[in-house]
Amino acid sequence: MRATTEEDATARAAVVARGCSSPIRTATGVWVRCGSRIKSKCESCAELYRNDWAAIARSGVFDGPVTEFRFYLLTLTAPSFGRVHRVPRDGGQRVGACSCGVEHSATDAGLRGVPIDGDMYDYAGQVAWNRDAGLLWDRTRRRMRDRWDSLEYFIVREWQDRGVLHVHAIIRVARFEAPTPGVLRDAALSATAVSQVDAGVLVEWGEQARCDAFRADGDGAKTIWYLSKALNYVLKDVATASVDAPIDVWRHQVALGDAARRMRCARDCQPQDCMNLVHKRYGSRSQVVSASRRTRNRTGWSFTGLTRTVQRRLRREWWESRMRDEAGDDAPALSPPPLEDLAARSRRELIARGWSAP
Numbered sequence: 160m161r162a163t164t165e166e167d168a169t170a171r172a173a174v175v176a177r178g179c180s181s182p183i184r185t186a187t188g189v190w191v192r193c194g195s196r197i198k199s200k201c202e203s204c205a206e207l208y209r210n211d212w213a214a215i216a217r218s219g220v221f222d223g224p225v226t227e228f229r230f231y232l233l234t235l236t237a238p239s240f241g242r243v244h245r246v247p248r249d250g251g252q253r254v255g256a257c258s259c260g261v262e263h264s265a266t267d268a269g270l271r272g273v274p275i276d277g278d279m280y281d282y283a284g285q286v287a288w289n290r291d292a293g294l295l296w297d298r299t300r301r302r303m304r305d306r307w308d309s310l311e312y313f314i315v316r317e318w319q320d321r322g323v324l325h326v327h328a329i330i331r332v333a334r335f336e337a338p339t340p341g342v343l344r345d346a347a348l349s350a351t352a353v354s355q356v357d358a359g360v361l362v363e364w365g366e367q368a369r370c371d372a373f374r375a376d377g378d379g380a381k382t383i384w385y386l387s388k389a390l391n392y393v394l395k396d397v398a399t400a401s402v403d404a405p406i407d408v409w410r411h412q413v414a415l416g417d418a419a420r421r422m423r424c425a426r427d428c429q430p431q432d433c434m435n436l437v438h439k440r441y442g443s444r445s446q447v448v449s450a451s452r453r454t455r456n457r458t459g460w461s462f463t464g465l466t467r468t469v470q471r472r473l474r475r476e477w478w479e480s481r482m483r484d485e486a487g488d489d490a491p492a493l494s495p496p497p498l499e500d501l502a503a504r505s506r507r508e509l510i511a512r513g514w515s516a517p
């Protein structure tokens with residue numbers, strides 16, 4: 160027997176949001192995914208988020224005339240807000256003597272990223288920097304584009320152990336104007352911003368910066384893999400990551416949390432009454448991954464115009480065509496499409512459209 164229209168819609172919606180642990184029903188009665196990027200909140204949506212962004216990252220490296228471009232991996236960090244313990248990772252590289260005078264081993268993980276002198280540490284400065292980091296990136300990208308007009312980027316903001324953001328960006332510049340990695344790094348590092356919240360405060364990058372060139376047909380896959388690893392970290396919610404933290408790390412996180420609570424998130428913010436989530440995220444705003452957008456004069460990062468909106472639409476269309484095909488009969492439960500297939504399909508489809516913006 161055919162289901163009624165309403166049951167049809169509900170069944171379709173249930174399938175679209177399948178796997179999501181807390182789907183949301185919209186005003187029009189359609190079920191949609193919760194869309195969380197935080198793994199502890201919704202594993203399915205977080206996985207989708209990571210895969211979608213990884214596909215966008217790849218499409219700006221592999222889906223175009225790669226020989227006409229040079230590619231770079233640029234890492235920018237925050238300045239120092241006080242000395243912290245340097246502790247190596249298990250099986251990782253030696254980091255040498257720590258400023259506290261000891262050479263730590265991986266067993267000291269409970270001190271990793273923890274200030275050597277908590278009383279002297281500039282917690283307020285650090286959360287304010289996290290808050291203004293987006294503005295600083297905006298100035299940085301402008302400064303780079305002033306010199307290299309063809310520049311496009313894909314960026315992931317990742318947490319360092321000390322609770323401050325740092326930036327990994329893959330950058331593409333047309334070969335005819337492509338700088339050396341050192342020149343690109345210095346141009347990025349020279350960018351500054353003036354805080355829009357704390358009037359007159361200059362926001363700058365830290366000295367630790369790195370830029371390496373890579374080839375799409377050489378170590379391109381490795382670079383994307385490296386970036387995907389960074390994407391894994393952004394699936395963790397910084398504010399909830401502290402449950403099992405060692406005591407010193409926990410104390411550090413509490414101090415950062417307090418500073419973020421007291422900070423103003425906007426000029427007219429009254430911190431004690433403000434509900435903005437940046438007060439719970441050490442000052443950071445929610446956007447952790449982004450890519451340069453397509454405009455009339457630019458391709459944007461993805462050669463094929465792939466965005467999360469396009470990906471969502473393709474997914475919905477895929478489901479709907481499946482539902483149409485199988486409607487009415489006692490179809491077995493649908494298994495979701497493999498994500499790689501979807502990404503590949505969306506690339507093919509967009510290429511077929513002659514690279515025009517959707």
Ligand SMILES: [Zn+2]
Pocket residue numbers: 178179180181182192193194195201203204
């Ligand atoms: Zn979900």
Ligand SMILES: [Zn+2]
Pocket residue numbers: 243244245257258259260261263270
């Ligand atoms: Zn130390």
Ligand SMILES: [Zn+2]
Pocket residue numbers: 422423424425428429430433434435438
């Ligand atoms: Zn606020």
